[in-house]
Amino acid sequence: MMLQDGSTQLLCLTASSGVPLFTRGASKQLPFSVIGSLNGVHMFGGGQEVVLSSCETEGGGKVVWRVFQDSVMLIAVSGGGHRAPGSSKEEEVCLQRLLENVWNCMVLVLGQDELVNVRNVERLKRDLRSCFSLIDQLLEEKQEGILGTLTHCADSLVPPNPSLLQEAVDGFAQAADSEFGCLIVHGRIATATEKWWRLAPQEVVLLSALIRSLSDSGSASCDYPVFLPQGSPTVAHRLLRFQLLPGADVCVLCGPTPSLHRAETGLVGRFWSPLVETLRDCLAVGERCLPGSVSLRPGVLALLLINRETRRSVSCVRTPPHHPLGDSPSLSKARCWELLKLFYIFSISRYFTQEETPCVSPEERAQRGNSEDFLLGFSHQPQQCYLVTEECKSYGLQTAQHQLFLLLSPSVPTFALRTAATQTLSDITAATGF
Amino acid sequence: MSARGDASELASFTADMAQVPPPGSVVVSDWHRCKDSKEYFSKVLHKKRRKNFGLLESPVMPPHVAVDTVHYKIFISGKSGVGKTALAARLAGLNIPNMHHETTGIETTVVYWPVKLRESGRVLFFRLQLWDCGENALRRFDHLLPSCKEQVDAVLFLFSFTDRTSFDDLSNQIAKWTESSVGRVVKLVVGTKFDLFMHCDVSQRDVRDFQETWSLPVLRTGGEVSDGLGDVAPLLNCLSENLWHQDCVTAGPAGQRSQQETVTVL
Numbered sequence: 001m002m003l004q005d006g007s008t009q010l011l012c013l014t015a016s017s018g019v020p021l022f023t024r025g026a027s028k029q030l031p032f033s034v035i036g037s038l039n040g041v042h043m044f045g046g047g048q049e050v051v052l053s054s055c056e057t058e059g060g061g062k063v064v065w066r067v068f069q070d071s072v073m074l075i076a077v078s079g080g081g082h083r084a085p086g087s088s089k090e091e092e093v094c095l096q097r098l099l100e101n102v103w104n105c106m107v108l109v110l111g112q113d114e115l116v117n118v119r120n121v122e123r124l125k126r127d128l129r130s131c132f133s134l135i136d137q138l139l140e141e142k143q144e145g146i147l148g149t150l151t152h153c154a155d156s157l158v159p160p161n162p163s164l165l166q167e168a169v170d171g172f173a174q175a176a177d178s179e180f181g182c183l184i185v186h187g188r189i190a191t192a193t194e195k196w197w198r199l200a201p202q203e204v205v206l207l208s209a210l211i212r213s214l215s216d217s218g219s220a221s222c223d224y225p226v227f228l229p230q231g232s233p234t235v236a237h238r239l240l241r242f243q244l245l246p247g248a249d250v251c252v253l254c255g256p257t258p259s260l261h262r263a264e265t266g267l268v269g270r271f272w273s274p275l276v277e278t279l280r281d282c283l284a285v286g287e288r289c290l291p292g293s294v295s296l297r298p299g300v301l302a303l304l305l306i307n308r309e310t311r312r313s314v315s316c317v318r319t320p321p322h323h324p325l326g327d328s329p330s331l332s333k334a335r336c337w338e339l340l341k342l343f344y345i346f347s348i349s350r351y352f353t354q355e356e357t358p359c360v361s362p363e364e365r366a367q368r369g370n371s372e373d374f375l376l377g378f379s380h381q382p383q384q385c386y387l388v389t390e391e392c393k394s395y396g397l398q399t400a401q402h403q404l405f406l407l408l409s410p411s412v413p414t415f416a417l418r419t420a421a422t423q424t425l426s427d428i429t430a431a432t433g434f
Numbered sequence: 435m436s437a438r439g440d441a442s443e444l445a446s447f448t449a450d451m452a453q454v455p456p457p458g459s460v461v462v463s464d465w466h467r468c469k470d471s472k473e474y475f476s477k478v479l480h481k482k483r484r485k486n487f488g489l490l491e492s493p494v495m496p497p498h499v500a501v502d503t504v505h506y507k508i509f510i511s512g513k514s515g516v517g518k519t520a521l522a523a524r525l526a527g528l529n530i531p532n533m534h535h536e537t538t539g540i541e542t543t544v545v546y547w548p549v550k551l552r553e554s555g556r557v558l559f560f561r562l563q564l565w566d567c568g569e570n571a572l573r574r575f576d577h578l579l580p581s582c583k584e585q586v587d588a589v590l591f592l593f594s595f596t597d598r599t600s601f602d603d604l605s606n607q608i609a610k611w612t613e614s615s616v617g618r619v620v621k622l623v624v625g626t627k628f629d630l631f632m633h634c635d636v637s638q639r640d641v642r643d644f645q646e647t648w649s650l651p652v653l654r655t656g657g658e659v660s661d662g663l664g665d666v667a668p669l670l671n672c673l674s675e676n677l678w679h680q681d682c683v684t685a686g687p688a689g690q691r692s693q694q695e696t697v698t699v700l
Binding site: 109126127129130132133214217218219220221222223224225236238239242243244245246248256259260261262264268269272273276279 | 486487488489490491507519522523526528529531533535536538539540541542543544563568570571574575577578580581584585
């Protein structure tokens with residue numbers, strides 16, 4: 001096998017000449033000859049007017065190719081090994097999304113021009129290093145409870161006192177000559193200006209990832225030039241970020257003014273000092289993402305709720321898990337997150353059609369074609385699905401407005417899953433208006 | 435304040451450079467080791483690690499020992515890969531990134547550092563905001579450098595002991611910050627990666643010569659981060675001392691830093 005089990009390696013080459021630009025992920029790099037061959041076989045396909053988009057290796061590994069803007073080729077190679085048989089389709093969905101996210105993140109940091117009009121490969125190589133911290137974050141996905149890079153929905157947190165925070169974000173952004181502002185708590189969007197939600201969903205997700213990585217470093221404030229992959233791929237905006245309290249960051253996207261120094265000394269205290277306690281309440285919501293007013297049924301281990309209209313999601317894993325009958329061995333938090341992710345991928349790749357986003361890749365569209373063929377086999381559009389395994393029971397449910405993915409304890413009777421899911425959905429939406 | 439009278443000792447100074455006070459003449463060096471500093475340092479520590487303060491927070495002392503906080507902006511200058519981000523993290527007691535990543539914009543880090551003035555025995559919290567910006571980003575985006583220079587109080591010039599060119603480039607860098615347009619700023623030189631003596635590219639003699647030519651304090655950093663304050667105290671004390679000294683010189687003999695002096699109670 002080329003790679004160790006479970007690891008993913010990312011290769012980036014120039015599309016025209018196949019010069020390697022960088023590789024990330026996996027501790028052991030693929031030999032140069034293998035990288036060359038992977039590029040070669042794709043080029044060969046190109047010569048035959050065939051687009052090679054993915055393939056599976058004998059050992060259960062997977063390779064996915066994609067060329068962006070005729071200039072950069074990204075290849076993702078996953079080691080496989082740990083996967084259950086038949087899950088290759090799910091894995092392909094993940095890798096395709098990964099490539100798209102990586103490309104967007106390269107545009108975010110460097111801008112499209114620099115990537116498309118390559119004048120000096122050595123210089124591009126050096127500049128690309130600026131993207132590594134963000135790309136590594138995409139590859140590692142080590143932060144539990146952050147699903148946005150997979151769902152392309154913004155990971156959100158529902159604050160106990162939304163209107164006060166909304167007012168402050170709106171006022172703060174306006175004072176910073178910006179229409180785009182957002183408050184991020186524990187890496188999730190607690191509130192944002194209306195315009196922030198009008199950014200492309202992938203941009204919102206990517207900006208959240210960038211803000212998380214900046215916030216994790218413990219720095220107090222930032223002034224980061226960013227290119228919006230869909231909205232402004234060639235002109236940089238400034239992302240100003242201020243750490244109000246550890247774990248709570250406010251950001252604005254703005255033009256040449258105000259300077260970081262001015263915004264920090266003149267605006268941060270004025271708008272946010274009166275709200276310290278409100279922010280602390282918000283931090284106390286923690287990784288549960290939902291305020292205390294929402295009580296979840298016993299037996300619920302984890303949930304992911306997506307608002308399909310606003311492209312936002314909340315997710316949480318219950319700790320400690322409930323065992324009403326006391327007979328099931330408890331699942332670790334990490335395993336719950338993993339199962340929730342797997343169930344999401346399972347549901348969207350087989351049953352629930354995905355939202356049409358403006359930036360769907362041809363590969364993804366082709367793939368969607370396949371799943372649509374599969375769906376056409378049904379006389380109807382599936383609205384609910386469930387899966388019972390030894391570890392847990394899972395239930396997926398979609399309405400015009402929402403998608404809910406629920407993990408429940410194995411002790412919950414299967415016939416009660418549907419009721420549990422519909423009630424959970426109505427409980428949350430009624431209490432929070434999410 | 436002291437240190438102004440020692441003209442004979444400091445005779446070699448060039449005219450446009452602020453005088454450098456002899457180490458320990460303005461602030462008590464190694465104060466973090468003294469018993470009477472405990473109650474102040476405990477406010478910037480949490481479980482033996484440095485406390486991370488958000489912008490809306492600051493160390494809070496009990497009402498009867500109200501301590502003034504003085505704010506300073508410090509820019510970290512130096513070639514790409516020299517260790518600017520790592521130095522900021524080290525000084526703030528944050529995790530030092532284990533892999534080198536280019537900083538693609540400005541990142542600022544806040545360090546609170548309690549200081550005791552030698553002459554008056556007065557205690558102050560120095561709030562040192564370190565401004566770090568990747569060299570590539572500075573080149574690519576014109577607005578970043580002016581933003582770093584805006585109302586800046588000090589510059590740390592970094593070179594790496596493992597990279598000769600970063601040392602040779604110091605004079606250029608310093609010259610840029612000595613132009614009259616910049617105004618008066620404290621200048622310190624910091625040599626990073628001092629622990630990697632196997633790959634050392636800059637000799638002690640080079641450093642001594644440099645120090646004589648420029649009359650600037652040169653400090654060294656590198657190696658494992660100890661959990662105590664010992665490895666950052668010399669640099670933070672030196673920086674605080676020079677900043678305070680500059681303020682006193684600017685404000686005249688009755689020197690008191692009047693602007694920006696705040697006592698934040700949250």
